[in-house]
Amino acid sequence: MSYKLAIATIKGGVGKTTIVHNLAGAFAEWGRKVLVVDLDQQGNLSSAFLKNIYNVPTTLYHILIDPDRPTSTAIQPTDFPNIDILPANLDLSRIEFQLAGDPEAQYYLADKLREVNHYDLILLDPPPHPGLMTLSALVAADGVIIPVECQEWAARGTTYVLEMIRRVRRRANPQLRLLGYVINKYDGRRKLEQTYKEVLLERYGADVFQTIIRNSVKYPESASMRRPLTSYHPTSVQADAFRQLAREISQRAFHRRQRAARSGRD
Template structure:
């Protein structure tokens, strides 16, 4: 052997580190220390204009995992489909919803907050009424900042507010990005999901430039990953090549446990607490804390 690197690799006890799905060495993120106080909340928009990539699943399970670590979390259902509300077993038909708060500046945000089955995880629900919000808000003064006003009322009560955006780049999503401190992008390991990321990044940059200079990309979370398929591995490799350290180390693998938990109206961390999917979302929570995206 001629190279020093080759000699070092041959020495006993200097085995190469185990590699994760992202092609980088596997990392373990420490269990976070308990907080001594709560608030003001950091707001993260869960955003991707493509549907079915895991935004709602991530909002539910990341929120539940962070609540397990003693964080006070408010999840805001900002999608007219109301999937977040349903996935946490929250009443959204006769209840006060985010739509009511957006349309009336006199409403107290606390009127809409409901407690989930997870201690420390609260929800502001949504239903199909929210689909009319963009029409009503388009003539409002400072229409991009209405959600920020709504959330400002309760910011001191929480450590984190997660906004589950609808799959579009319309006025509601711009409201979420204007209110947020950070953006987390769940990205399905599939080619067509990858194609839309450039457009999303362009929207984030515009909001950052014109409405919210403090906005930052907290990370891209690869979801629905299946290591058995070459396609999944190739898409993940391309995402890492394009976005580098913005891609979280933790990868969410495809499993039937997620839809099962959704039907049960409970997070995976409660439905199957020992399952690898629960461990993955706990690791996402620890990673975001380690990155400084969450207190």
């Protein structure tokens, strides 16, 4: 069965897409079969893997809007072994309107992903606002990671997404686990940034992943070259950071899952 991991927060530009792109590279390098799902009409994740996202005939939109259309019809291979993509583009902007008033809408993604259970890992990249796509990602996911920057308003988007997680766990997806917070774009030269880092560590403690993703031009560069860093610059410290983060995620997600399965058998 696939492990579904959403990288979510209600704040733009903190690195959700960058994290999905590069985690896919790190997990695929270990031989894990990965599906990345673009839930954002901006299509940034799709552009990080595919050349022209507007020529894609079938996208996430088409399978969500049509219950009879198999999920596999929208999945494409990428240039990288073990990574497939379920892309999105501006078509997705219509979905909120078209499914408005449908009380089941938040479950459609989860239903559709059940059809493609042969992946080891499904990475979900929602948009930065609390609409249907973020909600669908949280309803479908087993785990969620919240990216944070060490800045003044870091806690804002976090508070909002935590509230959404709480709501989703009450009924729609009680299994959803918060795997932790990832500090992204850390520079560390500014005193204020260090102070915010300490505040985050105080507030969230061991929930903060030990791996810190530092600010580096290599991340935007690798996205524009349409290659995860593990492929674009495999020997870089930035690629290593993602291998390390992937290891930490594995420990938190898969080991916890095995424990749960064991205790279920006892």
